[in-house]
Amino acid sequence: xxxxxxAAMTTALILAGGAAGAAYAQAGDSSAxxxxxxxxxxxxxxxxITIFRGNVEILQNRSRLRARQVTVYSARxxxxxxxxxxxxxxxxxxxxEGSVYLVSDQQQARGDRAVYTFDNNIAVVTGDVVxxxxxxxxxxxxxxxxxxTNDAKLESNSTGRAAPKRVRAVFYQDENKTAPAAAETxxxxx
Numbered sequence: 200x201x202x203x204x205x206a207a208m209t210t211a212l213i214l215a216g217g218a219a220g221a222a223y224a225q226a227g228d229s230s231a232x233x234x235x236x237x238x239x240x241x242x243x244x245x246x247x248i249t250i251f252r253g254n255v256e257i258l259q260n261r262s263r264l265r266a267r268q269v270t271v272y273s274a275r276x277x278x279x280x281x282x283x284x285x286x287x288x289x290x291x292x293x294x295x296e297g298s299v300y301l302v303s304d305q306q307q308a309r310g311d312r313a314v315y316t317f318d319n320n321i322a323v324v325t326g327d328v329v330x331x332x333x334x335x336x337x338x339x340x341x342x343x344x345x346x347x348t349n350d351a352k353l354e355s356n357s358t359g360r361a362a363p364k365r366v367r368a369v370f371y372q373d374e375n376k377t378a379p380a381a382a383e384t385x386x387x388x389x
Contacts, residue, residue, distance in 0.1 A: 234258040247273040247287035261304050267297025292316050306332045320347040337368035
């Protein structure tokens with residue numbers, strides 16, 4: 200169980216920083232302890248599925264994933280004999296549904312649903328996606344992030360200048376930068 204949960208938190212770190220296509224990935228310690236809590240957990244070994252339901256919260260370091268439900272789909276291990284017929288291997292896909300909320304130190308993201316596919320390192324957040332880093336905010340309908348390359352794409356279902364729900368982002372200038380000194384103007388002749 201540790202392998203998929205660590206990857207889920209890594210996904211959360213990266214998703215939380217993807218404002219307007221610029222993923223602000225943070226280094227996470229995937230070997231740190233993982234705390235998973237939910238109202239209910241169900242493991243269906245015959246299908247290699249683990250489902251956490253009700254107020255799901257996954258914590259690792261200072262990162263957090265919250266959702267109504269998180270489902271993890273694992274690969275079936277090929278083993279000889281009937282004893283290992285229901286053996287499950289590594290996680291293949293993780294799905295978080297219902298008010299998905301991802302938080303790291305300085306970043307957060309939310310959406311209605313998030314899916315992470317382990318073999319291609321692709322995470323997709325859909326449904327009223329909002330990304331926040333500091334004062335910067337971006338909104339859209341679908342965020343796709345390659346967690347290996349940190350490439351991100353924020354999309355909207357609406358197109359055209361007059362469309363009401365296009366991708367929208369507000370970025371603030373870095374407050375730590377100093378403005379260039381104003382050029383001195385020569386004194387007017389007397």
